[in-house]
Amino acid sequence: MAQTMRAVDIKGGAGPIEALHIAEIPKPTATGSQAIVKIKAFGLNRMDLIQRMGHYPVPAGASKILGVEFSGIIESVGDAPERSFKVGDEVFGLAYGGAYAEYIAVSTHMLVHKPSALSWEECAGIPETWITATQAMYNIAKFTPGKSILWHAGASSVSIAGIQLSSADSASSVFATARQDEKCAFAVETLGATAAFNTTTQDWVSEVKKATGGKGVDIIVDFIGASYFQQNLDAIAKDGVVVCLGFMGGTKLPAGVDISAFILKRCSFVGSSLRSRDEEYQGKLRDQLVEHALPRFQDGRFKLLIDKVLPWENIQEAHKLLEDNKTKGKVICTIG
Structure with missing residues (x-):
């Protein structure tokens, strides 16, 4: 050889x-x-x-x-x-x-x-994308049927896997975000998300709260990091979990970030890698x-x-x- x-x-x-x-x-x-x-x-x-x-x-x-x-x-x-x-x-x-x-x-x-x-x-x-989605959703966020979940970067390969896993395993609602209308439509029409929000043209936190009757979403899977940190805390439900898998939006939080949600909502922020x-x-x-x-x-x-x-x-x-x-x-x- x-x-x-x-x-x-x-x-x-x-x-x-x-x-x-x-x-x-x-x-x-x-x-x-x-x-x-x-x-x-x-x-x-x-x-x-x-x-x-x-x-x-x-x-x-x-x-x-x-x-x-x-x-x-x-x-x-x-x-x-x-x-x-x-x-x-x-x-x-x-x-x-x-x-x-x-x-x-x-x-x-x-x-x-x-x-x-x-x-x-x-x-x-x-392997990489579906195992990453599986790890984030089940092992880290402890997903169970009936929970709601949001996948940022909804047209990314991990979120493509995650949206399908969430729908197949009876999430109450499956949300996605993206920065282009075309990708939002793709998340809903091709992947089966409940709704998808354009983070450049919409207040996605308000949209999530409207869609959940003010409760917020139980699980957020995030690849963006610092630039979505405050919004994730605003959109997460009581006892919810934010799973951070990347920092495409930076690692340094701006002044004025309000972390009260960690106590008022008893929410968790967990970083993970594969x-x-x-x-x-x-x-x-x-x-x-x-x-x-x-x-x-x-x-x-x-x-x-x-x-x-x-x-x-x-x-x-x-x-x-x-x-x-x-x-x-x-x-x-x-x-x-």
């Missing part, structure tokens, strides 16, 4: 889109519970843009190569893989890094058998995904929405699509 492979590299270690290029590097080998997967397709995530610029710390021991989700075929395994995985299996999975490459070394605890009904491209867009979690934690989330969502992917109840598929040689164009913030669904790159 070849000792090298092609992978997306960043000139200088970090930089703008123009720094992305494909280089020849050493091919990984599998040890312990790992498998070597020959990658067919990989999904792009916003964290990839942040890591490319040198602002996203890679977990200790993880590959410095971009990318955490992929689909492909197992080429080899270490000496202690999960018993259900063997050479030749078609799989998709989640890794700590290394997916922008021809091959990846990944724990078999984070692999899922690829259903024949789904394409390589669809499977490459599942990539920094250990393998055991991520493995349990994989099992949740397989049990809870996979059957619904296969029978079509859940939509796997892909905005654009590009050959990986066009990786600069793929990153530009994400940076322009106009996508509704995943950007996927294919190899081969």
